Amino acid sequence: MASRPRPEGCCPIRPVRPLPAADQERLVTAFKALADPTRLEILRLVAAQTGPVCVCDIVDRFALAQPTISHHLKVLRESGWLHASKIGIWAFYELDPEGVAPLAEAAELLAPSESGFSMRRSGRRKPPGSATAIGPTAR
Numbered sequence: 362m363a364s365r366p367r368p369e370g371c372c373p374i375r376p377v378r379p380l381p382a383a384d385q386e387r388l389v390t391a392f393k394a395l396a397d398p399t400r401l402e403i404l405r406l407v408a409a410q411t412g413p414v415c416v417c418d419i420v421d422r423f424a425l426a427q428p429t430i431s432h433h434l435k436v437l438r439e440s441g442w443l444h445a446s447k448i449g450i451w452a453f454y455e456l457d458p459e460g461v462a463p464l465a466e467a468a469e470l471l472a473p474s475e476s477g478f479s480m481r482r483s484g485r486r487k488p489p490g491s492a493t494a495i496g497p498t499a500r
Contacts, residue, residue, distance in 0.1 A: 380470075391463035394440035399423065400433045404442055404456075413446065413453035 367373075380388070395401050406422060407414050420430045434454060437443040444457040 388463050388467060390440050391442065394436050394442060397433065399425065400437055403433055404437060407443060407454050408456045413455040416452045416454065419454065
């Protein structure tokens with residue numbers, strides 16, 4: 362790879378080990394499930410409860426057909442976010458305690474480095490000595 366002169370004040374980038382394929386796939390699957398606004402809201406609804414939530418109550422909270430809600434619940438179950446149990450004909454959903462592990466794992470992967478930089482704290486990365494952020498400008 363050709364090397365270009367670095368801008369003044371630019372620090373060399375620290376190497377980061379790639380995630381093992383299995384870990385990467387697990388995180389991608391978990392976060393893809395939350396990429397849909399309805400699934401995110403379903404997860405928030407279930408997580409806010411003190412116990413299992415009947416599917417009938419979940420369906421009542423959304424302006425979507427029951428089969429659509431069932432599909433979203435299936436995606437959340439298969440990606441590990443929710444656990445389901447059945448009582449008679451009704452399914453009850455609750456947050457899977459192991460399902461929230463991707464959140465902690467992602468937070469650890471994005472934790473501030475020794476340099477003190479954190480995407481969580483600054484929101485956008487600014488080059489050293491720069492007065493403006495890289496990215497779209499505010500209007």
